[in-house]
Amino acid sequence: MNLKSVNVRTKRRIVKRSKSFAESFRPMGYRRIRVWRYKRHQLRVNHKRVYRIMKELGLLTRSKGGTASRKKQSGRIPVTGSNQHFQVDMTKIWCGSDGWGYLFAAIDAYDKEIVGYSFSRFCRTNELN
Template sequence: MKRVTDALAVSRSNTYERSRSPRPRPERYSKAEDAFLLPLIVELLGGRQTYGYRRIQRLLNRQLIAGGRTPVNHKRVYRIMRQNNLLLARFTGSRSDKAHTGKVSTLQRNQRWCSDGFEIVCDNGERVRVIFALDTCDREVMAYSATTGGYSADMAQSVMLACVEKRFGDVKTLQSVEWLSDNGSCYTARETITFAAALGIVSKFTPARSPQSNGMAEALVKTFKRDYVFCNDRSDAETVMAQLPGWFEDYNENAPHKALRMLSPREFIRSLQNLECPV
């Protein structure tokens, strides 16, 4: 065949493919399967109103795989949601032109932890203030502290200690860990920096008026408020604080993350543990 294709100046691979018996055409997608998937998608959206088709596809495939079914492509989920007017509205706002050129994420766990705080305004006017910390590799929220008062150094220190105990099971880190935060007084207080150093934590602060330098923590604040705070009852501070543990647990265990290949933080951690050498 090579001599023939060389003489005719045609592609050998194409000629070989045409010489083979014709393959059966793949079956087109089944609308009956779409009818089966639609109720599942609607059920997922009932509790995840802020999720787009990518994250819904991830949650849907979890259910399908658990039931012994074949996972579906994101294009099918998009088509079903588009046909039934279930897609989110496109973002039409403007983004800040103050880009951050540094890199917050790390390739390994327990190298850098970032922290930030946010405020939840309740319907009755009460305010809940939360400080949290997450790992810049696996995105897990390791600890948080909430109060109806103001941010304090004690809150930041309690979160630091909880992170060390969760990741290292002791009162000191096994290696130096960076703690990235803004210049809030609870972080820059001398007692907080001294306390962090005693735990093996190196305090790092973002430049003034540069929230993009701690973009991972800032992004979590936006995601947390959109997916949990604004979609649930926040009639008073007591109600909000009672829901916080469940919200953070759901984020860690179930929320798909694009940077983690659409895995939740805990799923990503388990996948890393499965890859570790047993020796």
């Protein structure tokens, strides 16, 4: 076994405890073993060292890999008539020397008609007209 660390005594303790713990709890990865070692034995060891030792001893577990996949949604809400579902839109408009103005519009989702609007110089809720 070719372990490349400086302190031989620490190396032996790490190997001994890693072997016993990894064999009794097989699905644990090197990061969890590192945390367990600190909590149980107050022994701080870098995760890279734990990984290297477990790799040399053949105790690493296979990672599941892959990413989480989400079902793609169309984003459409089924609406069968007017006044069932409304959407809100905000548009920023340049007003020359007065600066920016903000137009808030409520839109009916069925026939895409604007049912209400508010124009304000501010985009804060408490300052709307």
